[in-house]
Amino acid sequence: MITQAPPRPETHDWMSIADQFQTIVGEKSVVRRREELLVYECDGLTSYRQRPALVVLPRTTEEVAKVVKICHDQNIPFVARGSGTGLSGGALPIENCILISTALMRQIIDIDYENQSVTVEPGVINNWVTQAVSGEGFYYAPDPSSQIICSIGGNVAENSGGVHCLKYGVTTNHVLALTIVTPTGDILKLGGEMPEMPGYDLTGVFVGSEGTLGIATEVTLRILKASESIQVLLADFTSVEAAGKTVADIIGAGIMPGGIEMMDNFSINAVEDVVKTNCYPRDATAILLIEVDGLEVEATASAVRIEAICKQNGARNVTIATDADDRLTLWKGRKAAFAAMGKISPDYYVQDGVIPRTQLQYVLGEIDRLGTEFGYPVANVFHAGDGNLHPLILYNNAVPGELEKVEELGGEILKLCVRVGGSISGEHGIGAEKRCYMPDMFTTADIETMLYVREAIDPKGIANPTKLFPTPKTCGEGAKGYAMRDIRGVDRF
């Protein structure tokens, strides 16, 4: 049985609290007018909306700490927001909450080429990191498709991935150190510039904790030396099975491409209708885009071997692009795929399941079957190398009841991923959207243990409450029973 905290007032004297914030951050950095607050009512998951009580825009770690301390002392829940591009509702406000925006924390604090690291404030845009160091031949590896607008703080919260995470890993593999403000308003330094640190790996726990353990106010990132050579292969197949087997064979041969992306026939045609790359064969059942990098001899040798593996598996054509313009042309359709769906359908709903590579053919078949059953077209554009699916369900949100049906279809796809040994999120996070599917993936004891850790860091449960974890209020009966020990702060909000 969950022990709830004693009842607390649902609302506060917001004008008085706004005044308190103003003494910390200044008048212009507190948003209290109803129409201005509307800007913050959702993130990239636009089907969920909630207006925050107030928005605060601090500029320094100390200001964040003071703002959070007020929240802690007065039992006010807070939600952190970077650029608001997240797709799982991680930055979605909850009722009567403070939204803390990192939009004014956009300094690159330090660049250390010798030790290959960059320290930034959380509002810094992902792509700025690479721009800042590319002159010296370095780059920052994680590259979510929103990289020209998403913030590093948001990337840390959601443990964002990207096209190249097959070889280079996701955000957690590139965060060396963090300064965080805990939900009690304390300032901590986690990790360090050394690759491994003694003690508990709290950096690893914080990355991907979706705002439930506090706010990162400084992030030290690893930067990598840009590869001497990058080559991109486009291979087209007449069956998903052949494309899937090609992915397994490439990895099985000990070759590690930067990324392996797959697009199905539906996606290919949507992209060609809208973007007109004239590169993607409209009659292919599936195409693979494979990027290899390294020393020039290495990239060339890998490309030659991959081409042979594609052909062995029945690829009709393999195109290899070695110069920058040709590579861009091959990537153009993939990069524009989500936008293309937006042009051919009023709305789309994107899922983010992960499956073992070996289950690719079966799962794509089942997704197709489920789409037909529910009556919606589903396009598949995804990170095939690491089995991270992005089924795009096309629908019309203007038709009442459609969203609910589409979410149900999305849920069936996630359950399918879990059934074959996979996961309900590869890189978008759980947020508000998928919390009720957590019990499909984790046992009660697993979730309880995470909640104990949460309570250890956030004893009042005020940091982004109702996100990530299922609660009886948000998910009903299925979420009851976290019981081994009393957990304060669960399901208060």
Place this chain on the structure above:
Amino acid sequence: MITQAPPRPETHDWMSIADQFQTIVGEKSVVRRREELLVYECDGLTSYRQRPALVVLPRTTEEVAKVVKICHDQNIPFVARGSGTGLSGGALPIENCILISTALMRQIIDIDYENQSVTVEPGVINNWVTQAVSGEGFYYAPDPSSQIICSIGGNVAENSGGVHCLKYGVTTNHVLALTIVTPTGDILKLGGEMPEMPGYDLTGVFVGSEGTLGIATEVTLRILKASESIQVLLADFTSVEAAGKTVADIIGAGIMPGGIEMMDNFSINAVEDVVKTNCYPRDATAILLIEVDGLEVEATASAVRIEAICKQNGARNVTIATDADDRLTLWKGRKAAFAAMGKISPDYYVQDGVIPRTQLQYVLGEIDRLGTEFGYPVANVFHAGDGNLHPLILYNNAVPGELEKVEELGGEILKLCVRVGGSISGEHGIGAEKRCYMPDMFTTADIETMLYVREAIDPKGIANPTKLFPTPKTCGEGAKGYAMRDIRGVDRF
């Protein structure tokens, strides 16, 4: 002020407890005779010794859970032990504790070549994993020098590294999933075969937690495809500065060798005296051993470029070994270095500090100065690529008072590492040995936060107490003041 738990009996009716264990694991799997218990009184840090009250050798996850449940219910501290090769006293018993040995848990449970993973019991020896999969062309990357005897469970507890962790990372980068028994006797599954999982990364917290969060009873490890080609370079230098700059230049050029090892003149001569490789130039100030791997074209191209960088930095000679026998010859002296010290000196004490690569020359100079000041020869054999130093202090333990002086010298070296921005442990762990140096590296708030997490998982503080964290009892006044909230279980034992 730390709130201590109420006083508890210092001892128990061990014969009655042994009987309870016997009903779980059988008569032969409980060690209670004084002379048999002596075997377990220390691990690889032989200068610290303590006899456990009882030793239990369970065979299954369920048996471990039942044994731990008894400890939990009766407030008995327990310490887990793998092969006992750890160098920081992580498996050192404490007074009136149960030692839980994983020596009977040595099954390889599952090998999954398609998804490139192996699931093992914790007593499985590191090297057995590679042996089990090498027929199919795979291997397990982390390779501590004790790999023919150390256990995977111990590797997980200490987050062990090895010669190749520069490129391939340490244990935490290769653990996909864990079954653990928590200190409350509950069985949890952490992580999964997918590379990234939603929720808090508790796998990452558990790896390297040095037995303070429970016992791993099943470990799923990532296996890698063996490289097509491996080449080893031996480069000799007349100055440490030149060798250090070579390391920085190789990494700075965007080349990522499997490992870069450095040996100083003292080590070279000790090894040549004992092992007689006749490969290592006795008059070199320092040598580098650099291993590159990958496709053959890639390894060759890397080796050629590294050779040029070595020569640019004044290397007198560069030898490249491409076939297996020649590679073994070049590695032989490095692998035998610790043993060689044991032959030229009655005892040696090895440290495990980490420093930024850029501080190499300064720190080696300071270590030399400190050695002279304390009056002990110090040999340096270490992972130069990731700045993980292993100073070997030669001394004679039979002389009263020598160990204390040597430990003091070791402590000065660790403080030096922290001062230049490094860390007090690269791969050996903190254990009983270095806990009192944690406050040199972490703030009170940092350590408190780790203790909150510890308390969340181990509310009674019975899992390997007194290890990893400083307590007033073990480290005196310097460890006082963990104060933000009450922490149960701190400093009870």
